[in-house]
Structures are given as structure tokens and as C-alpha cells.
């Protein structure tokens with residue numbers, strides 16, 4: 476697996492250092508391939524999602540070849556969209572990162588990462604990813620409860636993968652347990 480850190484070393488490129496989420500499928504990924512080329516219809520559907528979450532369309536670049544996967548590029552304030560924005564509907568995975576909708580991914584990038592542009596968490600680190608999913612779950616307009624829940628479960632998973640048990644705040648508890 477190529478991590479964001481190892482890619483930085485490999486290329487020693489300043490832009491890469493700023494790439495967040497370049498490897499969206501970093502754990503047991505079962506989303507659509509990032510090499511799948513988005514069709515006109517796919518892009519139309521994604522634009523509807525972008526409008527639904529009240530995001531600025533000009534930030535999104537479809538089939539972007541600057542990166543290997545869907546992600547926010549902090550340095551140039553662009554959200555690169557590639558095939559892995561879609562879940563792989565043929566997979567039987569139940570990992571929240573695999574099954575979350577394209578709209579939830581767009582929310583993770585736009586409201587999660589872009590909102591925190593320029594802050595100094597290491598790009599792509601667990602804490603950065605946790606924050607992105609946690610933030611997007613709460614502030615993105617027009618997500619379903621299921622989409623918010625997937626984002627929260629993803630945030631929890633990001634910590635768990637690092638051996639940390641996430642503290643659930645009241646928003647997270649309300650969404651997960653209804654209390």
C-alpha cells in the first residue's frame with residue numbers, strides 16, 4: 476500500500492505533501508476503482524449531489540489526474556473526483572468507508588477537509604480524517620441520517636484503526652443510539 480507519507484518521500488513534491496485523502500481506500504477498500512472513468516451521466520449525478528449539499532461546484536474537478544483517488548488538494552483548493560467516489564455496489568463489505576454514498580464522500584471532502592483548509596494537522600493522518608468525517612456528518616446540509624451515520628462510523632473506524640477508542644460526543648451518540 477502506498478501511503479500519503481511514502482508518496483511524499485517518493486516524489487519529494489510539495490503538492491503531494493498537501494494532498495489529503497489521496498488514498499481514500501486505505502483500509503480494505505471496496506469502493507469502485509479510482510481508475511474507473513466517470514461518465515457524463517455519473518458527473519451529472521454528482522453535480523446534483525453537489526447542489527444538494529450546497530457546495531460550490533467550481534471546486535470539484537472530475538476525472539482529475541493530479542491524484543490517484545478522490546481527495547481534497549489543500550494547496551490549490553480543489554476536490555479531485557475519481558471513480559472511487561462511488562461505492563462498489565457488487566461488494567458485500569459493510570465497512571462504512573466502503574458503503575457510504577457518493578454524496579457522503581463529497582461532504583467528507585468539502586465540509587470535512589475544505590472547511591479545515593490550511594490547518595496544520597498532517598494531511599491524511601488519522602486525526603485529520605477523523606475530523607473530516609466528524610465535521611461533515613454534523614454540518615453538511617441535506618444528508619440522510621444514514622449518510623451522517625456512515626460518516627460518524629467512518630470517523631470512529633479511523634481511530635480504531637490506530638488503536639484508539641473514540642470518545643462519543645452528544646451529537647455522535649444521538650445519531651448512533653438516538654439518545
Ligand SMILES: [Zn+2]
Pocket residue numbers: 495496583588604607
Ligand atoms: Zn479524507
